[in-house]
Amino acid sequence: MFQTKDIAVVILNWNGKALLEQFLPSVIEFSEDALIYIADNASTDHSIDFITTNYPSIKIIKNDTNGGYAKGYNDALKHVEAPLLCLLNSDIEVTERWLQPIISEFNSDETTAIIQPKILDYKNKSKFEYAGAAGGFIDKYGFPYCRGRVFDTVEEDHAQYNDNSTIFWASGACFFVKNEVFKDLKGFDESYFAHMEEIDLCWRAFNKNYKTKYIGTSTVFHVGGATLNSTNPQKTYLNFRNNLFTLLKNVDSNVLSIILVRMLLDGIAAIRFLFQLKLAFFFAILKAHFSFYVNLPRLIKQRKQLPKRSGYYQKKSIVWSYFIKKQVQF
Incomplete structure (x- = not known):
């Protein structure tokens, strides 16, 4: 049976000192017993100095280059042995007891390999956030969409997606995956650099009969677009x-x-x-x-x-x- 101490929360950072200052406190406060890592993609903005000075207990993994989301996590996760991984964006605010429903799902269904929580908009907390919302799907021609977000239409959260359900892809903004499954899939495709690498990973997981779930009783708030916004x-x-x-x-x-x-x-x-x-x-x-x-x-x-x-x-x-x-x- 998994416990909170079996989770490694791994935050990928590249010149995100301001985001770490703003959002890391909530992760530390509400991730009791979980291991917290900063995976740094060769930052030049004193991010690492900030962590070592203010949060000396946090483990730091230093990547040699900025390989984007895909290579950054592939390189970093080679050094993480925890059975459950949480890949968490640096612009995420987590909430009290956000990890408990995730642990419960992993324990209740051994075929579940990947999980996403409810992702709401940090700038408008009554609305779902574009990148993931209440769990992702894809159409015949590869267009991704979510419960709570179809193209540019984003729904208000009225508890309509407070369920636990099987989805096709989970958002890379807050992405839980069993370590053994991540390794079985050989991680992310590094040629992607960033964007859609999590959909590709979930698709490869689907093709190997792994299950991806959405857990609506766990909530996080995402700023979104902190690295590349929609006008880029x-x-x-x-x-x-x-x-x-x-x-x-x-x-x-x-x-x-x-x-x-x-x-x-x-x-x-x-x-x-x-x-x-x-x-x-x-x-x-x-x-x-x-x-x-x-x-x-x-x-x-x-x-x-x-x-x-x-x-x-x-x-x-x-x-x-x-x-x-x-x-x-x-």
Whole structure:
């Protein structure tokens, strides 16, 4: 039976001293008995000095380079032996007894490998937060959406998602995973750098019959966009590119037709940016597709090596449901 002391809370940091000052106190206060680590991606802003001076009991793992979310966690977690891992963004405020429902779920269902809590918006605590909300799903063409958030429509929290339920992907903002499962999946795909690497990991877990759960009785508050906000073309580039990576690697059948439809939809999004004179975002999508072509040999090799499983999506097209049928809720 797992206990709180079996959890390692690992916070990835890159020049986030201000965020650590603001949010680390809640993690320390409400994570009784859990081990707390700072995994530092070669920061230059005295983050480590701040931790060693003010929180000498916190364990620090120093990565040699800033390899982003994927490589940063892969490198750091090699040094963590706790059976349960909590990958926690540095811009998360946790709440009292946030770990207990997570422990209970891991103990009640041994097939559960990955868990996400309820994620609310730190800046508006009555609303769900974009990156994860009440648990993630994906449509046939690789568009991710959540209970509580479909595209740009975010719901108010009225306890409608206070349940425990099986989901397809868990948010990397607060991502619980069994250490043995993380190692079995060989961690995150480091070519992603950031964005969608957790969806890819959950998809690979799904294809190996591991279960991902949402636990609505555990709550955290997420600032969101603290590293790359939605107005940054680099985020657009990573999201579009990594989405194509994920589809090619993991779709079980009809992958060519699905990717072609997805690329057509990407083209429509690019044209929309062009008409809006958002040229940086237009070129970000072009750059994403070019990178996809460059990486095709590696991705095809990965695809051949990975197991596949059907039934990954719940709706044929969330784009059609949202933009044409005007369905704005899960």
